[in-house]
Amino acid sequence: MNVLEVANVSKSYGGIVALNGCSLNVAEGQIAGLIGPNGSGKTTLFNVMTGYEKVDGGTVTFAGRPITNAKPDTIFGMGVGRTFQLTRIFPRLTVIENMHVAVQRQGMLGLLSRWSSSGEHQRALELLDFVGISRLKSLPAGNLSYGQKKLLEFAFILIANPKVILLDEPAGGVNPAMINVLAGRIRELNRQGITFLVVEHNMEFVMNLCHHVTVMHRGTPIAAGRPAEVRQNPAVLEAYLGD
Numbered sequence: 001m002n003v004l005e006v007a008n009v010s011k012s013y014g015g016i017v018a019l020n021g022c023s024l025n026v027a028e029g030q031i032a033g034l035i036g037p038n039g040s041g042k043t044t045l046f047n048v049m050t051g052y053e054k055v056d057g058g059t060v061t062f063a064g065r066p067i068t069n070a071k072p073d074t075i076f077g078m079g080v081g082r083t084f085q086l087t088r089i090f091p092r093l094t095v096i097e098n099m100h101v102a103v104q105r106q107g108m109l110g111l112l113s114r115w116s117s118s119g120e121h122q123r124a125l126e127l128l129d130f131v132g133i134s135r136l137k138s139l140p141a142g143n144l145s146y147g148q149k150k151l152l153e154f155a156f157i158l159i160a161n162p163k164v165i166l167l168d169e170p171a172g173g174v175n176p177a178m179i180n181v182l183a184g185r186i187r188e189l190n191r192q193g194i195t196f197l198v199v200e201h202n203m204e205f206v207m208n209l210c211h212h213v214t215v216m217h218r219g220t221p222i223a224a225g226r227p228a229e230v231r232q233n234p235a236v237l238e239a240y241l242g243d
């Protein structure tokens, strides 16, 4: 079953075509990868899948329900979590305070009524521990390294127990040891049933982690398949060399 379906989606900014009749399915239970040269439309695709941009045409479906042009909070509340290429944490709040904001965001969506506040705190700490940054909990989030901020943002979205997680360049600027931690955590969550769609330029990370990879070029997929197949596809090599 496909948990996410993008069908024939187009999106332009003035004269710039970001998505050009783009179709892509994400199968439930997969760690799917999305690669492609800079400007090929990967982030725009995430934005239309999560309600941050409206489509010019085409449809987006989550678990069989239409979500085309739905609001970000609606889509988030349905179980689609995402991170941003440039993290969106609150720099003046401490790490644990950021997690409490995540809890409150859930509370506003009415999903957390079953949690006691001490339970929420415990869960926030567990998630910080899970991504390996609980020792930093009292630091202002703005003081974290770039990679640590990305891990905080990852913990932030896990608060909501998403069914699907979209990660936009999670390994960019993250040191190699932390990249390994991140890959391990993604695999662990995937074993627990979470589906992933990961945009990433680090080819080793993508090729080792993903079950299936789609290659974007000029706003539409040009190849898809198992990592080893995609890697050898001449059209893929040409797309990268040509841009």
Ligand SMILES: Nc1ncnc2c1ncn2[C@@H]1O[C@H](COP(=O)(O)OP(=O)(O)O)[C@@H](O)[C@H]1O
Pocket: 013, 016, 017, 018, 036, 037, 038, 039, 040, 041, 042, 043, 044, 045
């Ligand atoms: N908000 C925006 N305003 C204008 N142009 C944009 C905007 N977002 C993306 N684009 C353009 O759309 C194209 C696709 O961008 P993007 O989706 O960010 O690519 P990628 O994530 O693959 O690098 C690029 O040409 C980019 O400059």
Ligand SMILES: [Mg+2]
Pocket: 042, 043, 044, 085
């Ligand atoms: Mg991008």
